[in-house]
Structures are given as structure tokens and as C-alpha cells.
Amino acid sequence: MESYHRNRRLFWLLAGPGSFWLLFFFLVPLGIVWTLSFGEKAVIDGQISITETEITWTLANYLRALADPVYLKIIWKSVWISVFATLLCLLIAYPVAFLISFTSPRRQAWLLLAVILPFWINLLIRTYALIAVFRTKGYVNFTLEWIYNGLWLDHLFGAFQPLELLYNNFAVVAGLVYVFMPFMVLPLYASIERLDRSMLEASLDLGAGQFTTFLRVTVPLTMPGIISGVILVFIPSLGSFLTADLLGGTNATMIGNVIERQFKAANDWPFGAALSFLLMYVTFGALALRAVISRQSGMPA
Amino acid sequence: MRLMIRRFWKRSDPLDYANRLWMKLFIGTVFILLYAPVILMMIFSFNDSRRNIVWRGFTTKYYEKAWNNDGLIDAFVNSLTIAAFNTVLATLFGAMIGLLLWRFRFPFKSAYDGFMALPIVIPEICMGVAMLAFFSRIGWPSDLPWPLNLSSIMIAHIAFSFPFVAIVVRARMAGFNRELEEAARDLGASQWQTFRDVIFPYMRPGLIAGALLAFTLSLDDFVVTFFTSGPETVTFPVKVYSMVRFSVTPEVNAASTVLVLITLVAATFMLRFQRPQEAGGP
Numbered sequence: 293m294e295s296y297h298r299n300r301r302l303f304w305l306l307a308g309p310g311s312f313w314l315l316f317f318f319l320v321p322l323g324i325v326w327t328l329s330f331g332e333k334a335v336i337d338g339q340i341s342i343t344e345t346e347i348t349w350t351l352a353n354y355l356r357a358l359a360d361p362v363y364l365k366i367i368w369k370s371v372w373i374s375v376f377a378t379l380l381c382l383l384i385a386y387p388v389a390f391l392i393s394f395t396s397p398r399r400q401a402w403l404l405l406a407v408i409l410p411f412w413i414n415l416l417i418r419t420y421a422l423i424a425v426f427r428t429k430g431y432v433n434f435t436l437e438w439i440y441n442g443l444w445l446d447h448l449f450g451a452f453q454p455l456e457l458l459y460n461n462f463a464v465v466a467g468l469v470y471v472f473m474p475f476m477v478l479p480l481y482a483s484i485e486r487l488d489r490s491m492l493e494a495s496l497d498l499g500a501g502q503f504t505t506f507l508r509v510t511v512p513l514t515m516p517g518i519i520s521g522v523i524l525v526f527i528p529s530l531g532s533f534l535t536a537d538l539l540g541g542t543n544a545t546m547i548g549n550v551i552e553r554q555f556k557a558a559n560d561w562p563f564g565a566a567l568s569f570l571l572m573y574v575t576f577g578a579l580a581l582r583a584v585i586s587r588q589s590g591m592p593a
Numbered sequence: 594m595r596l597m598i599r600r601f602w603k604r605s606d607p608l609d610y611a612n613r614l615w616m617k618l619f620i621g622t623v624f625i626l627l628y629a630p631v632i633l634m635m636i637f638s639f640n641d642s643r644r645n646i647v648w649r650g651f652t653t654k655y656y657e658k659a660w661n662n663d664g665l666i667d668a669f670v671n672s673l674t675i676a677a678f679n680t681v682l683a684t685l686f687g688a689m690i691g692l693l694l695w696r697f698r699f700p701f702k703s704a705y706d707g708f709m710a711l712p713i714v715i716p717e718i719c720m721g722v723a724m725l726a727f728f729s730r731i732g733w734p735s736d737l738p739w740p741l742n743l744s745s746i747m748i749a750h751i752a753f754s755f756p757f758v759a760i761v762v763r764a765r766m767a768g769f770n771r772e773l774e775e776a777a778r779d780l781g782a783s784q785w786q787t788f789r790d791v792i793f794p795y796m797r798p799g800l801i802a803g804a805l806l807a808f809t810l811s812l813d814d815f816v817v818t819f820f821t822s823g824p825e826t827v828t829f830p831v832k833v834y835s836m837v838r839f840s841v842t843p844e845v846n847a848a849s850t851v852l853v854l855i856t857l858v859a860a861t862f863m864l865r866f867q868r869p870q871e872a873g874g875p
Contacts (some may be wrong), residue, residue: 296699302784306693310686310709310755315773317752318712318720321727325719327728384623391620395611405864406624410859413631414813416830417849420837421630424637424646431633434646466609473627531716533816539835555722555820565726568719575716 329353329565331582345562350454353566361565370546373461373536374529377468380474381525382518389480389517393487407477415471419538422467426457426539433457433577467535472528476521482511483517516586523582527575547571631853637817639847655843656851665848667833672812674740675828679750679811684804686751687758688796694759695766696764712753721820724749728821735823742826749821754810757804798866805863809856 296303327347334344357363392403410418425431433454440452457463491513495505511518533548540546547567554564610616641652661666681736690709699705728745735742769792777787815830822831829852836845 293696293698296697299697302861303693303699306689306696308689310693310759311751313686313755314708314712317727317748318723319708321723322715322719324726324730325723352865387616388620388623391611391616394608399611403620406627409857409860410627410631412809412813412856413853414815414830414849414856416813416815416833416837417634417853418631420833420845420849421634424634424836425630429646431629431646470627470630491606496608509735518659522648526713528716533718534834548716551718551722555725561726567718568722571716572719575714579714 322381325565326569328562329569331334331562331565333560333562353563354570357570358566366545366550367547367570369461370530370548373464373467373544373546374526377465377472377529378476378522378525380465380469381473382522385476385480385521386475386518389477389484392477392481393484394553404478404481405476409483411474415534418471419467419534422463422470422539423458427467428456428458428465430457458539459543461540462545463539463546464536464546466530467539468525468532471532471535472525475524479517479520479524480514483514483515483520489511503583520582521586523578527578530574531571634846635833635850636855638843638850640843643843655847659844659848659851662844664827665832665836665844668827668829669825671697671740671743671846672829675743675747675750676808676811678740678743678747679754680804680808682747683751683755683760683807683811684800687755687803687807688762688800690755690759691762691766691799692792692796695763695769709756709759712756717816720749720753721817724817725820735825744819746818746826746828749817749851750811750814753814753817754807757806757810761803761806762796762799765796765802769795802863805859805866809859809863812852812856812859 328345329349330349330351330353331345332350332352334346336344357367388407392400392407395403423430427433436455437452440446444453487510491509492505495509496502500508530546531548532546533552534542536546536549537552540549548571551564551567551571554560554567558564633741637646637648638655639653640648641649641654642649694702694706694709724745733745735745737744773791773795774787777791778784782790813830814828815834818828819831819834827835829848833849835843836842
């Protein structure tokens with residue numbers, strides 16, 4: 293690495309286009325939303341305008357988001373759905389990551405590929421594929437009905453009643469787990485992989501059972517990976533829009549859906565802007581937490 | 594004899610978790626659940642039934658239907674056009690930033706690093722609404738002829754995809770031996786010649802991987818495009834979204850299958866170019 297002094301022309305040539313693009317087509321738009329969040333609908337000729345907004349540096353939008361019970365409820369619900377999805381992801385991903393790191397290197401490469409591959413499949417298509425699984429006449433209900441009729445239960449209790457699996461919180465949690473699972477497996481794998489095996493052997497030799505060893509040796513030693521994975525799943529879950537929209541319907545709304553509604557149907561941009569900045573502050577808070585923890589444990593998570 | 598029995602019954606190795614049956618069953622179930630929905634969707638796109646849950650025989654008629662659906666094909670062409678433009682510009686900008694971060698030390702570099710990572714970390718919906726607010730505030734014309742009417746989507750896609758390319762290129766360049774460059778300079782090559790004949794050939798696999806990543810990111814994006822597209826500028830994911838909202842149809846299955854296959858081909862190439870041993874420098 294060399295100092296930029298040594299070749300200023302090349303430095304500016306390389307830095308120019310990308311920095312310009314990000315400044316004008318990313319930071320400026322974010323700035324516009326930020327100022328919008330302190331605005332209110334303009335009053336023109338004594339009437340509240342539908343399209344025009346005025347920046348009055350009011351905090352009313354933030355207050356409304358954090359004080360109005362309707363929105364407070366949605367925010368809490370989004371947090372809970374994301375927490376629940378994250379924990380479920382952790383419970384499923386940990387054994388998967390564990391097995392991958394304890395298998396032969398050749399198999400490791402293939403299994404990791406199998407974990408990463410869904411990343412490339414369109415999020416919308418993966419979510420859409422879940423609809424076909426969960427809907428009233430979907431694969432789950434079809435299988436259940438087949439088992440039900442196979443056991444002659446339809447003669448005993450009447451015809452099979454399909455389960456309502458879509459358009460509720462369950463569907464949203466399942467969708468989030470399904471979509472964000474790779475984000476959890478990878479950091480877990482990275483930290484289990486570098487776990488010192490002799491620690492586990494020592495623990496087992498000294499008389500601790502497998503379960504105790506897992507709880508008191510493996511989990512604490514892989515904590516950086518756990519925290520990293522939890523944050524990597526929690527952030528996109530909290531900000532997700534598509535999953536709740538397609539699988540949750542109107543019954544399971546999350547913050548992302550409220551933001552979308554403010555910018556489209558409800559046409560209340562200042563309020564939507566305030567909500568998206570609240571979401572962004574939470575995201576930055578979580579990322580800062582992750583940076584602090586990974587620095588403390590001396591592991592680049 | 595007793596020893597043999599003991600050996601037979603003794604668990605082979607307490608750390609040999611990968612060979613425990615229940616672990617294998619668990620991971621097998623997880624992978625099946627991870628892949629089943631998409632694979633079922635792909636299989637049932639060939640199913641000769643509207644209800645599309647019971648197998649009624651093989652057909653490609655839904656592919657024909659999707660092919661004859663003008664709205665769907667237009668959206669597909671739009672998506673590919675945007676992805677192509679995005680690939681060229683995002684790869685160019687991303688490669689330049691990647692080289693910059695690899696080569697130079699400068700004040701506030703870690704802050705600049707964080708700035709470059711912003712589009713990757715902020716929630717997609719925030720970026721989407723920011724783009725919507727931006728283009729409406731500056732009054733970006735929406736009635737331009739094709740393909741210029743796609744420009745707002747392209748601008749947004751380039752903004753979120755080139756930082757990914759920068760990461761890939763920078764990671765590739767981290768393995769470059771700077772002595773090669775010094776040797777070239779010592780032997781009288783100009784800076785441009787050094788770049789063209791020494792640095793660029795080494796960078797190429799990273800560049801190709803980055804380009805494929807930019808291509809798939811653009812082709813796959815729904816949320817940001819959803820907020821920047823208008824009625825005339827529908828992309829494939831946005832079109833599928835509007836169709837999905839009504840119902841699950843075999844036509845959507847067919848179209849989605851095509852998109853999945855395109856991205857998987859791109860992903861396969863990308864993994865091939867990212868693998869260091871196959872990447873081989875000059």
C-alpha cells in the first residue's frame with residue numbers, strides 16, 4: 293500500500309466515478325429522506341396539500357411513530373417477529389454449521405455451496421415458492437390430507453379441514469427463517485471451524501458429558517459467530533418488506549410494509565421517511581454492536 | 594473376543610459428530626426444506642394442470658403461455674437491459690474503487706470504507722424510498738423513450754451493486770504480489786503498460802466474478818426497483834410480484850423457473866472464477 297501523495301492523479305481518477313455516484317445517487321437521496329422526515333404536508337390556500345411537503349423541522353413524525361399505539365404495536369410486532377425468526381434460525385443453523393465444520397474438507401466445500409446457492413435465487417421467487425407450499429391447497433395441506441385419509445380419519449371425524457398456514461405471523465416467521473438461513477449458517481461455520489478441537493477433547497476427558505461440553509465450552513467459544521449471525525439475520529428481518537407482504541397479507545404487517553404504504557397508497561412521505569430513518573438507526577446500532585463485539589473477541593466476524 | 598465386542602460397541606470417536614446418524618438426518622431435513630419449495634415450483638411448471646398440485650402429465654404449454662404474454666416478455670427484456678447496463682458500469686466503478694482501496698493509503702480511509710459499505714448494509718426498503726424521493730424531488734423525466742426511461746432504475750442498481758464489485762476485486766487483488774509490478778516498472782514498462790500487462794491479467798477473474806455478481810444483483814432486485822419503476826418501466830420481478838398478488842399460476846412458475854436457471858448459470862460461472870486455484874494469474 294502506498295500513500296495517495298505519491299500518485300495523486302491516479303488516486304483521483306480511481307476514486308472519482310464511484311465516489312461521485314455514491315454521493316449523488318445514494319447519499320443525497322438519503323439526505324432528502326432525512327429532511328423529509330422533519331417535514332409536514334404543506335398547507336396551500338388553507339388546504340392540506342396531498343402532494344407538496346414542507347420542511348418545518350418538526351419532530352411530529354417521529355413522535356407519531358413512537359407514541360401512536362397503532363404504529364407502536366406494529367413496531368413491537370416487527371421486533372418480536374424478527375427476534376423469533378432469528379432464534380429459530382439459530383436453533384436450526386447451529387447443528388448445520390456444526391456438522392459442516394466437522395466433516396471432511398471436500399464435503400465442506402459442497403455443503404457450503406449448498407447453503408449459499410439459495411442466495412442467488414431471487415428472493416421474490418423463493419417467497420413465492422413458499423406460498424405454493426403453505427396455501428390452503430398447497431403441498432403441506434395436500435400431504436396432511438393424504439395422511440388423514442390414509443388413516444381413515446375422514447370416516448371417523450369427517451372430511452379433512454385444511455390448515456390456514458398463510459397470511460398470519462406463523463407464515464411470516466417461517467418465510468424469514470427460510471429466506472435468511474444462509475446468513476446464519478456462514479458466520480456460525482466460520483467460528484466453529486476455528487474452534488480448537490483439543491478444548492472439546494479436554495472437556496470430555498475431564499468428565500463433562502457431550503451436553504455440558506456443548507453448553508460450557510462450544511457455545512462460549514463460538515459466541516462471536518453466534519452474535520454475528522444473529523445480527524446478520526435480525527437486520528434484514530426487521531427491514532423486510534416482501535416476506536410480510538406476500539406471506540403475511542394484511543394480518544401480519546411489519547415496519548417495512550408501513551413504510552411502503554406511506555410512500556405509495558397513504559401518500560404520507562414525511563411519516564414514511566421518519567419510519568425508515570428509525571429503522572436505519574436500529575440497523576446502525578446493531579452493526580455498531582457487532583463491530584464492538586468482534587473487536588473485543590479479536591475475531592473479524 | 595470381549596475386546597472386539599467392546600470395540601464394536603464403543604462409539605468410534607466422541608468428536609466425530611459428522612457421522613452421527615441424527616446429525617445427518619437433521620442436516621438432510623434442513624437441506625430438503627431449503628430446496629423443496631423452489632424445486633417443486635420448477636417441477637410443477639411442467640405440470641399439465643391449473644390446480645398445479647397433483648401431477649397430471651408433462652407439458653410445456655405454460656412456457657408457451659409465458660412466452661406469449663407480452664407484458665411478461667417486455668418486463669423480461671427490461672430486466673435484461675437494465676442488468677446489462679448495470680453490469681458494465683457497476684463493474685467499471687467497482688473495479689476502480691476496489692483498486693483504490695487495495696493500493697492507496699489515505700486519510701479517513703476507514704470512514705470511506707464504511708461509506709462504500711453503506712448500500713450493502715442499509716435496509717433495502719430505506720434505499721428504495723430514498724430513490725423514490727430523490728427522483729421525484731429532482732423531477733427526473735419519466736416519459737423518455739425506451740431504453741432511456743429505464744435510466745432511473747439503472748442509476749439505483751449501479752449505486753447498490755458497485756460496492757459489491759469493489760469488495761470482490763479488492764479481495765482478489767489482496768493476493769497480488771506487488772514485486773511483479775515493481776519488476777515490470779524496473780524493466781521499463783510505463784504505468785499504463787504495467788496495468789495492462791501485469792495487474793489487469795491478475796485482476797481479471799475478480800472482475801468477471803464481480804461482473805456476474807452485479808448482473809445477478811440487478812436481475813434479482815425487487816424492492817429498490819419496485820420504488821423506482823413506473824407503469825411503463827416494469828421489470829421482471831416487479832411483474833411477477835403483481836401477478837403473484839392475484840394467485841399462484843403455472844405461468845408464473847414457468848417464468849420464475851427460467852429466471853432461476855439464468856441466475857444459477859451466472860452463479861456457477863462466478864464460483865468458478867472466484868476459486869483461487871483456477872483463477873491462476875499470468
